[in-house]
Amino acid sequence: MFDEEDLRSIRESKDEWEAETLDPALSTHGERRDRFATVSNLEVDRLYTPLDVSDIDYEDDVGFPGEEPYTRGVYPTMYRGRQWTMRQFAGFGTATETNERFHYLIDEGQTGLSTAFDMPTLMGIDSDDAMADGEVGKEGVAVDTLADMERLFDGIDVGEVSTSFTINPSAPVVYAMYLALADRQGVPREEIRGTLQNDMFKEFIAQKEWVVPPEPSLKLVTDVIEFACRETPKFKPVSVSGYHIREAGSTAVEELAFTLADGFAYVEDCIERGLDVDEFAPQLSFFFNSHNSIFEEVAKFRAARRIYARAMDEWYGAEADASKQLKFHTQTAGQSLTAQQPLNNVVRVTIQALAGVLGGTQSLHTNSFDEALALPSEEAVRVALRTQQIIGEESGAADIVDPLGGSFAVEALTDEMEEKAMAHIDHVREELGDGSVREGVLTGIEQGYFQREIQDSAYEYQERVEREEEVVVGVNAYAVEEETEPEVLKVDEAVQERQRERLAEAKADRDESEVEAALDDLRERVEADENVMPAVVDAVKAYATMGEIMAVFEAKYGSYRETAGVA
Structure with missing residues (x-):
């Protein structure tokens, strides 16, 4: 972005600055540490000048927005x-409780919703699964069927x-x-x-x-x-x-x-x-x-x-x-x-x-x-x-x-x-x-x-x-004895029971023949290596559960255990 004559002049001026201004300051006061780096440990220079961007072509490398x-x-x-878009992450407990938080955020001026799900939902199992015990609604909202999505919104x-x-x-x-x-x-x-x-x-x-x-x-x-x-x-x-x-x-x-x-x-x-x-x-x-x-x-x-x-x-x-x-x-x-x-x-x-x-x-x-x-x-x-x-x-x-x-x-x-x-x-x-x-x-x-x-x-x-080379304020520097803790949100332990009751109600109200037909169609698409989404949409409309649908995929493809050595 600069011609050679400009760069030569800047280089000479920088050398002069280092000799006449920088070196005396370093001799007298030094710097806070020997090396300065980002959180990622990428070393950064003391000063950047046009010499550091001399190879940049403005139109090809920088250009104009859009x-x-x-x-x-x-x-x-x-x-x-x-x-x-201001999109705050939200999700805990049941769909009803998270729906209340959604409305709160919208009322406060949020311009987009962002949904956090609990671990059973993330892993594709239902709230009544033994593996879900103790995790329902804890890290996000529990969603088992379309009925939960209806409550959520x-x-x-x-x-x-x-x-x-x-x-x-x-x-x-x-x-x-x-x-x-x-x-x-x-x-x-x-x-x-x-x-x-x-x-x-x-x-x-x-x-x-x-x-x-x-x-x-x-x-x-x-x-x-x-x-x-x-x-x-x-x-x-x-x-x-x-x-x-x-x-x-x-x-x-x-x-x-x-x-x-x-x-x-x-x-x-x-x-x-x-x-x-x-x-x-x-x-x-x-x-x-x-x-x-x-x-x-x-x-x-x-x-x-x-x-x-x-x-x-x-x-x-x-x-x-x-x-x-x-x-x-x-x-x-x-x-x-x-x-x-x-x-x-x-x-x-x-x-x-x-x-x-x-x-x-x-x-x-x-x-x-x-x-x-x-x-x-x-x-x-x-x-x-x-x-x-x-x-x-x-x-x-x-x-x-x-x-x-x-x-x-x-x-x-x-x-x-x-x-x-x-x-x-x-x-x-x-x-x-x-x-x-x-x-x-x-x-x-x-x-x-x-x-x-x-x-x-x-x-x-x-x-x-x-080693305290990376300063974390309040942790390895400027620490204090704290007497109080802020109030924090705690998810009611009764959430799991309420969610399992709602799942049982959804299962009781649905047409089991429709569910089985939809899941059979999904299995056929999986076996035929076709796009599964039309069948998944039909299955959720029949109120098939998250776990029932994901079980179809696992039955065909198997589970996965990481074997690569990372130590």
């Missing part, structure tokens, strides 16, 4: 036209609200329930909006929730994408999720690389299925973590858009602009929250949320300050939501498109992020996959490649914390 390579954002006006028009579902192994069933609910409400399927996480690769890599092995899991993901392209064009059928990869201990670079690799693997599977890339790619979405190192996070988001645009164009022949625009949801870093001095988390979340906004996110969840202790209380949820609203309405951060674009530091970090992430992606594609990202991801899962990389990064971070 135009390739989308480094500066996917929309030309970004938040000046429309703010990001009681008084909420699904044609008016965008809803996100954080669910993976049993994602096809939850998606089918939402479609059935829309049909019941008379909302045209082409009008429903929302996002289904439905990212099974990151489950095998990081979060560790699965029912069937990786390849049939991939088949089910692609079934949902194919069905959604034709039935629900405004609904995102997959949210490729780096969030959980980062929460498991990865660096920002690994989060970026592994998330995009997973996304490209889904693209390749859809193309192999026979779908045109411009038919399904516009409906793909991504989900990233936002951590404490604000400039690293902004650089990560900008690099993500650039890598994605180039790969979709050069590797997969995408022609539509929407196919090359990486759109993503951001959640602040749960792993960064501390049980000690929990109000400090308000500050952490604010910094992380600001990074997401400065990085150009399309929707945002801000964690509540008490989440290191329990499910968030109403007060904590309101503070988290107000954090977004203050950033959006008072800070001015939403008034300038890509306000850090052109910063020598941010542009240099964006380049470094891209280079380091591409090294991982190229390894997956070429070394593990012999030219195929899809095969590389599957091989990497089986061989434990991703798991080892994340494990090593998590261990190294914890070592830095133990």
